[in-house]
Structure formats: structure tokens, C-alpha cells
């Protein structure tokens with residue numbers, strides 16, 4: 001169970017990801033238990049946990065990183081189904097590397113028996129955070145549904161273990177703080193370079209950014 005200890009505002013070393021990070025996971029977005037949006041108001045894109053077999057030492061918990069979504073396929077007549085997809089964020093998620101916060105594990109609050117990998121995609125860091133404590137009514141980022149789309153995820157750091165909670169409100173509040181920790185963590189130069197090309201030409205970073213948008 002979570003204690004009332006104040007949370008650290010950032011996670012991971014300031015200089016940038018430290019081994020075993022960055023970790024690459026990818027897969028098609030699959031159906032979960034349908035709780036993220038319905039119960040919590042926090043959509044999470046679930047991907048198969050199979051890739052975790054390559055990382056047997058990776059513990060369950062909450063992590064931050066960056067994601068990219070495969071481009072939307074053109075329709076039968078060659079038209080792009082992008083138009084009218086209801087994306088109100090002002091950016092095309094399918095063109096962009098976006099910040100993310102994720103949980104890997106058994107969701108102790110719900111007592112799942114299978115391990116899941118669930119990613120909450122956040123708005124670009126250039127936009128105001130919808131989950132900031134200063135918002136009168138914090139809300140979680142929502143895109144048009146993208147089930148079946150291939151998603152590439154680069155995990156850059158560990159935030160905390162998974163907990164059980166006394167109430168759903170307490171779980172939601174902790175996930176809200178996770179979003180803020182992820183955002184502030186990614187705004188440091190050593191992490192921001194995964195979201196935005198900093199022109200430094202760092203070999204590992206460039207290779208990871210290229211991998212992210214290769215589908």
C-alpha cells in the first residue's frame with residue numbers, strides 16, 4: 001500500500017537514461033480489461049507483454065519513456081483515413097514521438113493474474129500539462145482510439161513500484177502525479193533529446209529515435 005510520503009518530482013539520473021535503459025518494446029495495441037477509460041478516465045494503450053521475455057530482470061512498476069505510433073494506413077481508394085479522426089490535440093500523434101508513462105505488472109488494485117504493459121500517451125511537452133496540480137480540474141490526455149496500430153515504446157526510466165490503494169481516487173491521483181513526474185523527467189536535456197532532435201548527433205540516441213519511427 002502506498003504511504004503518504006511526498007513524491008520526488010523527477011525520476012532517474014539528470015544526465016539521462018542509465019542501464020538497463022533505454023529499453024525497446026513494441027507491439028500492436030490490444031484490448032485490455034476496459035477499465036482505463038471507463039473506471040479511471042485514464043486511457044492506456046495495452047501491448048502484448050511478450051517482449052518482456054528479453055528483459056527477465058525488469059521489475060514490475062511504473063516507468064516513463066517515449067512512444068511513436070505507426071502511420072494510419074490509407075483506405076481502399078488510396079485516401080487517408082486521417083481526416084476527421086477527431087484528433088483535437090492539434091498534433092498528429094502518428095507523426096510524432098510523444099511522452100509516455102506506463103505500468104508493467106499485475107495492477108494490484110485490480111488483482112490481475114496476467115502481467116500487462118499499459119501505456120498512457122501524454123501530449124507534447126510543448127503543450128501545458130492537462131494533469132498539472134494547478135489545473136482546476138485535471139484531465140488525462142485522450143486521442144482517437146488506435147486499437148490495432150503498431151506502437152514503438154522506448155522506456156527511459158523507472159518511477160515507482162505498483163501499489164494497491166484504499167480507493168480509486170487515490171490510484172487516479174498517484175497516476176496524475178506519475179504523469180507530472182514523467183513530464184518533468186523528460187524535460188531534462190538528457191531525456192528531451194529522445195523527443196526532439198537536439199542536433200548533437202549522439203549515436204545511440206539517433207539510433208533509438210530512428211528505431212522509434214520505423215514501422
Ligand SMILES: Cc1cc2nc3c(=O)[nH]c(=O)nc-3n(C[C@H](O)[C@H](O)[C@H](O)COP(=O)(O)O)c2cc1C
Pocket residue numbers: 032033034035036037040044046062101102103106107108109110111118119120161162163164171175178179
Ligand atoms: C502510470 C500508471 C501507473 C499505474 N499504477 C498502478 C498501480 O500502482 N497499481 C495498480 O493497481 N494499477 C496501476 N495502474 C494500472 C491501472 O490500474 C490500469 O491502467 C487500469 O487497470 C486499466 O487497465 P486496462 O487497460 O486493462 O483497462 C497504473 C497505470 C498507469 C498508466
Ligand SMILES: Nc1ncnc2c1ncn2[C@@H]1O[C@H](COP(=O)(O)OP(=O)(O)O)[C@@H](O)[C@H]1O
Pocket residue numbers: 029030031032033034035036037038042043044045046119120121122141142143144145146147
Ligand atoms: N492518451 C492515450 N493513451 C493511450 N491510449 C489512448 C489514449 N487516448 C486514447 N487511447 C485509446 O484508448 C485505448 C485504451 O483505453 P482503455 O480504457 O485502457 O481500454 P483497454 O482496457 O482496452 O486498454 C487505447 O487502446 C487507445 O486506442
Ligand SMILES: [Mg+2]
Pocket residue numbers: 032033034036043044045046118
Ligand atoms: Mg488500457
